[in-house]
Amino acid sequence: MIQFADQALLSKNLATILLDAPITESLDDFELQDPNEEQLRELLEKWEFRTLTKRIFQDQEEQQQEESPIFKSLKTISEVSHDYRLIDSEECLTELLDELQGAKVFCFDVETTSLDRFQSDLVGIAFSSKAHEAYYLPIERWPHWKEKLSALFESSSLKVGHNLKFDLAILSSQGIRVNGPFFDTMLAHTLVAPDQKHGMDALAENILGYCPIKLTDLFTQSEQPDDDLFASAAQKKATKGELDTSQIPVEKLAQYAAEDADVTLQLYEKLAPQLEELGLSSILNEIEAPLLPVLVSIESEGISLDQSVLDDVGEKLESTIKTLSEQIESLAGRPFNLNSPKQLGEILFGEMQLVEKPKKTKSGQFKTDEQTLAALAPKHPIIANILKYREASKLKSTYVDALPNHRAPHSQRIHTHFHQLLTSTGRLASSDPNLQNIPVRSEMGKELRRAFTARADGFLLLAADYSQIELRVMAALSGDPAMIEAFQNNHDIHTSTAAKVYGIDPSEVLPEMRRTAKMVNFGIIYGISAFGLSQRLNIPRSEASEVIKSYFEQYPAIAEFMEEVVESVRKDGYAQTLSGRRRYFKEINSGNATVRANAERAAINSPIQGTAADMIKIAMVRIHKILEGRKSKMILQVHDELLFDLHESEEAQLLPLITEAMENALVLPNQVPVKIDLGTGKNWLQAH
DNA sequence: GACTTCACG
DNA sequence: ACGTACGTGAAGTCC
Secondary structure (H helix, E strand, O other): OOOOOOHHHHHHHHHHHHHOOOOOHHHOOOOOOOOOHHHHHHHHHHHHHHHHHHHHHHHHHHHOOOOOHHHHHHOOOOOOOOEEEEOOOHHHHHHHHHHHHOOOEEEEEEEEOOOOOOOOOEEEEEEEEEOOEEEEEEHHHOOOHHHHHHHHHHOOOEEEEOOHHHHHHHHHHOOOOOOOOEEEHHHHHHHHOOOOOOOHHHHHHHHHOOOOOOHHHHHOOOOOHHHHHHHHHHOOOOOOOOOOHHHOOHHHHHHHHHHHHHHHHHHHHHHHHHHHHOOOHHHHHHHHHHHHHHHHHHHHHOEEEOHHHHHHHHHHHHHHHHHHHHHHHHHHOOOOOOOOHHHHHHHHHHHOOOOOOOOEOOOOOEOOOHHHHHHHHHHOHHHHHHHHHHHHHHHHHHHHOOHHHHEOOOOOOEOOEEEOOOOOOOOOEEEOOOOOOOOOOOHHHHHHHHHEEOOOOOEEEEEEEEOOHHHHHHHHHHOOHHHHHHHHOOOOHHHHHHHHHHOOOHHHOOHHHHHHHHHHHHHHHOOOOHHHHHHHHOOOHHHHHHHHHHHHHHOHHHHHHHHHHHHHHHHHOEEEOOOOOEEEOHHHHOOOHHHHHHHHHHHHHHHHHHHHHHHHHHHHHHHHHHHOOOOOEEEEEOOOEEEEEEEHHHHHHHHHHHHHHHHOOOOOOOOOOOOEEEEEEOEOOOOO
């Protein structure tokens, strides 16, 4: 029941507060002068007690005022009622199970001692299947919790959670099998509003108008629970250590955990229809949600790292770095920090004056990137040494030195984090460590791939790559007959392009021509410009223009496709992949030509890169099912490649199954075939 | 924390 | 006249 002491005062202050608030829809009808009780009630229901008090408190804190009348009056408003229960008896547990087993949808949220998925203990699990109602089960008090709950997790109910990858990882490490379907409110919100924040607190406030208790607040000790809310806000930065939830009294934690589960379920109820309205449900239901357990599995498997290989490569790099530093400093005439682009720029262009007018970066420093330096190589021997130093130094610090620190204590393997919807195109991203940018292009860099090995004797690494996937996607989306024909006849696409562009027979294509054609093909995917191409190929812009013109004459449908994408983004505001994944471009109609051109290139690239991402994600889901119950495991995804720890006994059987799953994950339009290259070996280098 | 550079697809 | 290839993450410097 909502009550308030001084209606007039309350409404005035509420209006002030709410005008700054993100939820404004209900304010349109809000009569500021004389709000009636009904309107206030509506607002209060939307915002709830804690959200309001938080805002008022912040306001008061900023102005360093005494406790305001509004503050006092709000204390008299009762919270929107909820029923959060600590499961401390068999009766209560039975009640939970009865309720959840009958529910088509329920939400759960695990509480742990740490955010590290491999070094945290399970403390408790909260459940909710109805708004404003939730249960919290403390693991400590239920030694046989697995037997009690396993059927629930294996049920076919829709499992809702926020950042489910974490919860699934924790439960999986406990040996609990959790069956889908899943609905992750974080993923859902990322699809619905990619530019906003997706943390639960942000969502609770922006979507539900509700401000949940912060976990950090539970650590502040207080004699009077009533004052916690206000005391903790004042000292919110006081405690920022380990968030070990097992240190919190169970009754307190129960309220927090239950609230999270409750809020998450309420978020699901809001987000599911939004997703449906935008036509994004199938992306979540058919691709991203099924991918969750696959990523959990990949991350938990990890990959073996052979330290002796790293040591060998590291030693070589070390001596290269030492020799080169000495040579460079002697050529420069004085010692300086080789790792500082600023200092290097001053040496090369300030002191040595290698060029008339050196290129500058945005902030006015001398440019010293590889492209700039490579052009200066003939001018002075120091340049070649600097480039070699840069390469060695990069390999040493980013890979040789850093990778071993990521070895997990429990497995001695490397477990990357995959970010499912971080990118704007739909690709995965990998971090801590990033295993999607392990060197392969340079000879020295390649050697590092020998350090990534099969898990044990009897296993091999299998690399399965999509061949030219983005060009195939572009051929399919554009429907260009010439490019489609090249793929259907399994021709080398760059040679074929060179032959067309130069008007010669494929047999007459010289390596240089093929190289140019390859750059053009890539350039097209990136939303080509004559300037960009001329830079990469080191040719005059006029020449680049000619090549592009000839390209579009040979592949007219590709030119049309590019225009159509830009046109539809101008009209609808977004580009989409074959599966309907969207990316919005608000700058597509910018008055600034540069900004607009950037948006246009990104818009052209999006459906291509994004469709390829859709395809491999679907393939991963399919392959994960195929591998169920087998020794072989999927262990990595690198955009167009999947890496497996393959048991030798399963090789003959699995290779065709994996190939089929990848080839047919997403059927491309216009009969464009999809091709897979396979390779095996004891390490990642050999597997290619 | 911004900036620069460079590893990958 | 302007200033671009698309998408990422990490390490190092420097303020």
